[in-house]
Amino acid sequence: MKPSVLIAAAGAALLAALPAAAADLAAQGKDLFAANCAACHNADASGIAGVAPPLANALRERLGAPAGQAYLANVLVHGLAGPIESQGQSFNGIMPPFAALPDASLLAMMAWLNTQNGQAATAGGAEALVKARAERKTPGAVRKLREAR
Numbered sequence: 001m002k003p004s005v006l007i008a009a010a011g012a013a014l015l016a017a018l019p020a021a022a023a024d025l026a027a028q029g030k031d032l033f034a035a036n037c038a039a040c041h042n043a044d045a046s047g048i049a050g051v052a053p054p055l056a057n058a059l060r061e062r063l064g065a066p067a068g069q070a071y072l073a074n075v076l077v078h079g080l081a082g083p084i085e086s087q088g089q090s091f092n093g094i095m096p097p098f099a100a101l102p103d104a105s106l107l108a109m110m111a112w113l114n115t116q117n118g119q120a121a122t123a124g125g126a127e128a129l130v131k132a133r134a135e136r137k138t139p140g141a142v143r144k145l146r147e148a149r
């Protein structure tokens with residue numbers, strides 16, 4: 001099988017193994033976000049000026065495209081570093097990688113972030129995550145993905 005076929009199959013298997021329906025998944029993601037991300041991004045993902053960018057609404061356009069879903073998965077797995085602009089604000093911080101969290105937790109947070117940006121909970125999900133996990137990237141390389149869209 002080609003690697004792309006394998007990744008698609010792994011993604012589908014991962015999704016099928018998830019116990020939760022899409023709505024439950026997003027609800028779990030909200031709780032996981034509060035526990036893991038809110039200190040920097042705020043519990044409602046509205047961001048904190050000078051600390052970390054907004055993630056609710058700010059990623060609408062990006063998450064509407066497959067490349068944006070891949071970007072989100074890569075930020076979670078590998079982190080992000082370097083100067084970025086978001087909604088007229090500048091940030092130049094370091095987003096730590098969250099690769100140590102299980103797939104189900106990362107997928108749930110991706111699902112919730114999708115719903116906060118006008119996308120279906122399962123818009124990107126499992127396949128993007130499996131692919132990001134299979135790659136080695138520095139936080140700086142992930143920032144290049146952000147620019148490359």
Ligand code: HEC
Binds near residue numbers: 036038055
């Ligand atoms: C220690 C603070 C911190 C924590 C905790 C944190 N982040 Fe971040 N996050 C940042 C910073 C800082 C940036 C911007 C990095 C830069 O300037 O390049 C960022 C950027 C992002 C981006 C990219 C936004 C964009 O506009 O491209 C996403 C997505 C993201 N974080 C998701 C999360 C999620 C999900 C969690 C929890 C699992 C999380 N972050 C936890 C600090 C944090």
